[in-house]
Amino acid sequence: MPDVAFWQGNEALAHGALAAGCRFFAGYPITPSTEIAEIMAEELPKINGRFIQMEDEIAGIAAAIGGSIAGRKSLTATSGPGFSLKQENLGFAYIAEIPLVVVDVMRGGPSTGLPTKAAQQDVMQARWGTHGDHGTICYAPSSVQECYEVAIKAFNAAERYRQPVLILSDEIIGHMREKVVPPKIKAKDLLERKRPVDVPEKFIPYLPDPRDDLPCMASFGDGYTWHITGLTHNEWGFPTNSPEEIEKMMKRLMRKVDRFRDDIVEYETALTDDADILVLAYGSVARTSLRAVHEARVRGIKAGFFRPVTLWPFPDRELEKLARKAKTIIVPELNCGQMVLEVERAVHGKAKIVAQNLVNGELFKPEEILSVIEEVA
Amino acid sequence: MPAPEVFNWLRTRFFPHIWCPGCGHGIIMHSLLRALVGLDKKKSQTVIASGIGCSSRMVGYIDACTVHTTHGRSLAFATGIKLANPDLTVIDVMGDGDCAAIGGNHFIHACRRNIDITAIVMNNNIYGMTGGQISPTTPSGSWAATSPYGAIDPAFDICKLAEGAGATYVARATIANPVQAEQFIKAGISNKGFSVVEILTHCHTQFGRKNNRRTPIDNVNFFKANSVPLNKAKDMSPEELAGKIVVGEFVKKSIPEYTEQYQAMVKRVGGLKDGK
Numbered sequence: 001m002p003d004v005a006f007w008q009g010n011e012a013l014a015h016g017a018l019a020a021g022c023r024f025f026a027g028y029p030i031t032p033s034t035e036i037a038e039i040m041a042e043e044l045p046k047i048n049g050r051f052i053q054m055e056d057e058i059a060g061i062a063a064a065i066g067g068s069i070a071g072r073k074s075l076t077a078t079s080g081p082g083f084s085l086k087q088e089n090l091g092f093a094y095i096a097e098i099p100l101v102v103v104d105v106m107r108g109g110p111s112t113g114l115p116t117k118a119a120q121q122d123v124m125q126a127r128w129g130t131h132g133d134h135g136t137i138c139y140a141p142s143s144v145q146e147c148y149e150v151a152i153k154a155f156n157a158a159e160r161y162r163q164p165v166l167i168l169s170d171e172i173i174g175h176m177r178e179k180v181v182p183p184k185i186k187a188k189d190l191l192e193r194k195r196p197v198d199v200p201e202k203f204i205p206y207l208p209d210p211r212d213d214l215p216c217m218a219s220f221g222d223g224y225t226w227h228i229t230g231l232t233h234n235e236w237g238f239p240t241n242s243p244e245e246i247e248k249m250m251k252r253l254m255r256k257v258d259r260f261r262d263d264i265v266e267y268e269t270a271l272t273d274d275a276d277i278l279v280l281a282y283g284s285v286a287r288t289s290l291r292a293v294h295e296a297r298v299r300g301i302k303a304g305f306f307r308p309v310t311l312w313p314f315p316d317r318e319l320e321k322l323a324r325k326a327k328t329i330i331v332p333e334l335n336c337g338q339m340v341l342e343v344e345r346a347v348h349g350k351a352k353i354v355a356q357n358l359v360n361g362e363l364f365k366p367e368e369i370l371s372v373i374e375e376v377a
Numbered sequence: 378m379p380a381p382e383v384f385n386w387l388r389t390r391f392f393p394h395i396w397c398p399g400c401g402h403g404i405i406m407h408s409l410l411r412a413l414v415g416l417d418k419k420k421s422q423t424v425i426a427s428g429i430g431c432s433s434r435m436v437g438y439i440d441a442c443t444v445h446t447t448h449g450r451s452l453a454f455a456t457g458i459k460l461a462n463p464d465l466t467v468i469d470v471m472g473d474g475d476c477a478a479i480g481g482n483h484f485i486h487a488c489r490r491n492i493d494i495t496a497i498v499m500n501n502n503i504y505g506m507t508g509g510q511i512s513p514t515t516p517s518g519s520w521a522a523t524s525p526y527g528a529i530d531p532a533f534d535i536c537k538l539a540e541g542a543g544a545t546y547v548a549r550a551t552i553a554n555p556v557q558a559e560q561f562i563k564a565g566i567s568n569k570g571f572s573v574v575e576i577l578t579h580c581h582t583q584f585g586r587k588n589n590r591r592t593p594i595d596n597v598n599f600f601k602a603n604s605v606p607l608n609k610a611k612d613m614s615p616e617e618l619a620g621k622i623v624v625g626e627f628v629k630k631s632i633p634e635y636t637e638q639y640q641a642m643v644k645r646v647g648g649l650k651d652g653k
Contacts, residue, residue: 024457024461045643047648048643048648049648054456059453059483062447062456062483066457067457068457069458070457070462074461088447092447200421219462220442221464222421226442227388227444229444230446
């Protein structure tokens with residue numbers, strides 16, 4: 001690992017994944033995420049890792065789940081149309097509690113949309129794309145450095161909470177080049193799934209550990225026999241129709257993210273202490289927004305900046321505190337208004353909310369966001 | 378009653394099974410378990426993946442490393458498992474819908490890749506679990522819930538599909554000859570590459586009811602009366618073979634296997650110093 005690198009966001013994500021201990025990648029080519037697959041194809045064989053290009057996006061996530069079941073930290077990467085195709089098996093990983101990291105480098109949609117243009121239109125798909133209830137952990141990096149860092153956080157969260165973890169990057173972050181100083185990763189910085197302590201004869205695969213409500217995970221091949229299914233199951237991993245067992249499984253699945261919410265939620269603020277106006281933005285738009293906030297301060301406007309690093313779970317309580325002091329929250333997004341719905345829920349009428357939306361494939365310019373700040377000031 | 382060493386592979390905790398009385402799937406499960414015992418396989422080193430449908434519920438009843446995946450996708454999951462840990466014996470059981478309809482793409486690419494997985498296709502020519510709709514292997518003219526005027530769709534020949542796509546072992550048996558089914562499964566597992574063993578079975582509940590094969594024994598008799606061994610079929614005309622089931626081993630060849638090729642690449646680029 002170099003001390004200093006000059007990487008694209010997609011490169012930083014791939015190198016961050018490798019540093020996090022990722023040793024399995026399965027995927028399918030798609031713009032603008034393909035560089036991640038290309039780097040994994042080059043790097044993984046050199047460290048006895050596994051790379052495979054599958055026949056389609058569905059097979060990409062399926063094989064990655066298989067890699068994780070066999071004990072390797074696994075990654076797949078895609079973009080909008082591929083993310084749509086992966087949703088069914090993403091749900092499988094949620095219900096079967098298989099650690100996995102899925103990267104979606106967002107581009108414009110719907111459908112084939114704008115393959116080479118930036119957008120943030122997959123925010124709600126990340127939360128609700130697969131059918132059925134589940135908690136979501138989703139990171140949105142806003143710099144190349146942060147691509148590297150969230151890759152490590154995402155793998156740790158996937159291993160710690162035994163569920164798929166998403167990284168929503170976007171075309172701008174994925175393809176721009178910046179200086180990266182890769183943090184020195186020590187073994188203690190990396191989390192591994194909890195292995196069973198019971199002997200194989202006594203192993204109950206979905207019996208939660210009372211200390212953290214999470215079951216231990218055996219890998220196929222390490223001496224245990226157990227059953228994995230996408231059907232609603234009991235603690236033996238066997239399909240059930242018992243209302244008590246169904247409720248028990250569903251409630252525990254939903255508790256995962258709720259219970260550890262404070263450990264998972266990450267956000268960044270700037271100039272919020274006396275802010276009348278907050279600009280809430282994530283991913284590439286956060287960069288433009290921060291510049292606009294600084295410009296507003298130069299003009300004497302008390303503007304502040306709030307950036308969720310985890311889009312899901314959303315930092316709602318933290319935002320709500322700031323909203324009590326602010327008059328207005330501006331939410332610029334490269335979509336027709338997705339995250340703003342979550343902002344409205346969190347703020348609950350305590351501040352006026354102004355959505356600023358752009359879906360023409362272009363980026364926001366700082367002066368465009370500044371002009372909205374000036375309008376509401 | 379199975380032999381004790383076969384019985385030992387069952388998760389009797391999860392019985393009773395979901396199959397209808399007289400279903401052919403149990404005969405295939407028994408053939409598979411005898412093959413595993415005969416090959417001296419270890420449960421904790423044996424992975425059995427499946428998709429969705431009556432056939433795929435088999436894996437729940439087998440005490441091994443079992444994964445009941447999504448509809449049609451089991452070969453993609455199995456490919457990930459095998460590539461991640463090539464020491465494992467990986468078997469994939471699937472129905473005709475899993476294999477030839479929703480999972481058709483994964484099936485042909487697994488054949489092409491020649492990864493060391495044995496696919497056991499339990500072909501009963503129908504979607505049984507959902508109530509008897511036509512599948513890609515339903516013979517033209519059959520009656521089903523979604524062919525109320527007789528099926529006009531031509532059927533796939535799964536063995537020809539597998540052969541064309543590059544599988545290195547391809548065989549067909551029927552549940553009327555479970556010993557042959559066991560032999561083919563053994564040969565498939567022993568083949569270092571992608572193996573396809575199609576086993577014709579029946580769904581008297583959904584297919585037989587509408588197609589004059591109402592009882593399990595009607596179906597066994599149908600298979601016995603219509604099976605033709607491959608060496609005999611070679612001398613028969615297409616007219617004589619119409620409606621017949623050719624059974625036997627269609628492909629037995631040796632070409633480099635995917636995970637071995639992968640390990641050779643890892644070695645070539647110096648990746649073996651990092652341990653596993």
